[in-house]
Amino acid sequence: MAKLTAGLGMSHVPAIGAAVDKGKTSEPYWKPLFDGFEFSKRWMASNRPDAVILVYNDHATAFSLDIIPTFAIGCAESFKVADEGWGRRPVPDVAGHPELAAHIAQSAIEDEFDLTIVNKMDVDHGLTVPLTLMFGQPAQWPCRVVPFAVNVVQYPPPSGMRCYKLGRSLRRAVESFDSDIDVQIWGTGGMSHQLQGPRAGLINQTFDKAFLDGLTADPYGLASIPRVDYLREAGSEGIELVMWLIMRGALNEQAEEIYRFYHVPASNTAVGHIILQDR
Amino acid sequence: MALEKPYSDIPGTTVFDTDMARRGYHLNQFCMSLMRAENRERFRADERTYLDEWAMSEEQRQAVMARDYNRLIELGGNIYFLAKIFGTDGTTFQQAAAKMTGVSEEEYLKMMVSGGRPPQGNLYVSERRRG
Numbered sequence: 001m002a003k004l005t006a007g008l009g010m011s012h013v014p015a016i017g018a019a020v021d022k023g024k025t026s027e028p029y030w031k032p033l034f035d036g037f038e039f040s041k042r043w044m045a046s047n048r049p050d051a052v053i054l055v056y057n058d059h060a061t062a063f064s065l066d067i068i069p070t071f072a073i074g075c076a077e078s079f080k081v082a083d084e085g086w087g088r089r090p091v092p093d094v095a096g097h098p099e100l101a102a103h104i105a106q107s108a109i110e111d112e113f114d115l116t117i118v119n120k121m122d123v124d125h126g127l128t129v130p131l132t133l134m135f136g137q138p139a140q141w142p143c144r145v146v147p148f149a150v151n152v153v154q155y156p157p158p159s160g161m162r163c164y165k166l167g168r169s170l171r172r173a174v175e176s177f178d179s180d181i182d183v184q185i186w187g188t189g190g191m192s193h194q195l196q197g198p199r200a201g202l203i204n205q206t207f208d209k210a211f212l213d214g215l216t217a218d219p220y221g222l223a224s225i226p227r228v229d230y231l232r233e234a235g236s237e238g239i240e241l242v243m244w245l246i247m248r249g250a251l252n253e254q255a256e257e258i259y260r261f262y263h264v265p266a267s268n269t270a271v272g273h274i275i276l277q278d279r
Numbered sequence: 280m281a282l283e284k285p286y287s288d289i290p291g292t293t294v295f296d297t298d299m300a301r302r303g304y305h306l307n308q309f310c311m312s313l314m315r316a317e318n319r320e321r322f323r324a325d326e327r328t329y330l331d332e333w334a335m336s337e338e339q340r341q342a343v344m345a346r347d348y349n350r351l352i353e354l355g356g357n358i359y360f361l362a363k364i365f366g367t368d369g370t371t372f373q374q375a376a377a378k379m380t381g382v383s384e385e386e387y388l389k390m391m392v393s394g395g396r397p398p399q400g401n402l403y404v405s406e407r408r409r410g
Contacts, residue, residue: 014372059362064308064311153357155295156297196293196348196358197293197349199291199401200379201395201396202395203391228286232403233398237358264395267371270395
């Protein structure tokens with residue numbers, strides 16, 4: 001049977017991808033951020049999964065306002081890197097894991113989580129920036145990916161608790177997949193940031209650090225945070241953090257924190273990162 | 280009975296909820312159309328004509344032409360959709376954020392590098408009134 005081995009949390013700021021694509025990672029503005037991911041790249045080299053369930057959100061790329069699925073699972077064999085309006089990122093297309101994705105879809109829907117099944121979808125920076133942070137600039141991504149898109153653009157997004165419980169369901173799904181593969185789950189987005197209006201630029205380091213603490217020590221307590229607290233405390237776009245709770249819900253409560261990193265800023269955003277090993 | 284909106288007292292913040300999304304549907308779909316290079320070219324060549332093809336309000340069209348992002352947000356625009364306009368203009372997210380907060384790009388960058396806008400005084404409208 002498949003094993004869920006680790007969960008990672010990380011931001012997916014588009015400017016991070018642009019910094020890598022344009023060779024700016026050693027510039028003084030960017031160096032401290034990329035230094036913070038050096039450990040993770042080494043860790044990843046010796047803990048490479050066969051597949052990643054990559055929880056992210058689409059940013060008005062694959063989903064316009066025509067159709068807004070709360071939870072969408074990508075079941076295709078491959079996913080093209082989207083042109084978000086300023087040209088495609090120079091990164092490889094993403095190989096899916098249709099068998100695992102189909103299995104998860106059936107398991108989770110039977111378990112009362114009504115996922116939207118997507119068989120054709122381009123993926124944007126929300127999915128490709130985390131791959132870049134963990135794997136650098138390879139000719140092909142070294143593992144297969146099940147894109148798992150969550151609506152956090154149009155309010156209300158799913159609650160933290162709903163996300164946490166969904167994570168548990170995803171774990172059950174992985175553990176009943178009849179193939180001896182290692183699977184990781186990544187929760188992406190956040191941390192505190194607001195991109196819009198007169199309050200743009202809000203960063204709340206106290207909130208972010210408490211969130212990282214809670215992720216390891218008190219995930220259920222963290223899952224109880226209401227939506228309005230994210231909006232108020234972590235900024236209107238900081239509510240992306242609910243996606244980290246899907247990742248956390250998929251791990252054992254006793255998961256071990258291997259590494260964490262926090263940095264302000266990347267463009268308008270506080271960047272957070274955590275590696276949790278299941279045990 | 281109306282739904283409770285506990286987020287209505289967050290200063291300087293418009294939450295893109297279902298009411299706002301309904302109001303901004305055509306505006307945001309216009310923005311979405313700018314993901315295609317040929318549409319960006321047509322828009323650049325004649326903004327007014329291009330905007331007239333969309334079932335937007337005149338107020339929304341004027342705000343697009345003025346690049347008044349705060350107004351566009353009040354009129355139902357969502358920032359990820361509006362990003363297609365400033366992408367078309369070659370404006371970065373950081374430049375757009377500076378504009379929305381009413382400071383120069385340099386001042387905005389300086390604020391971000393020094394840790395961003397602090398939460399103190401920025402979480403409740405009532406806090407702001409107290410100054």
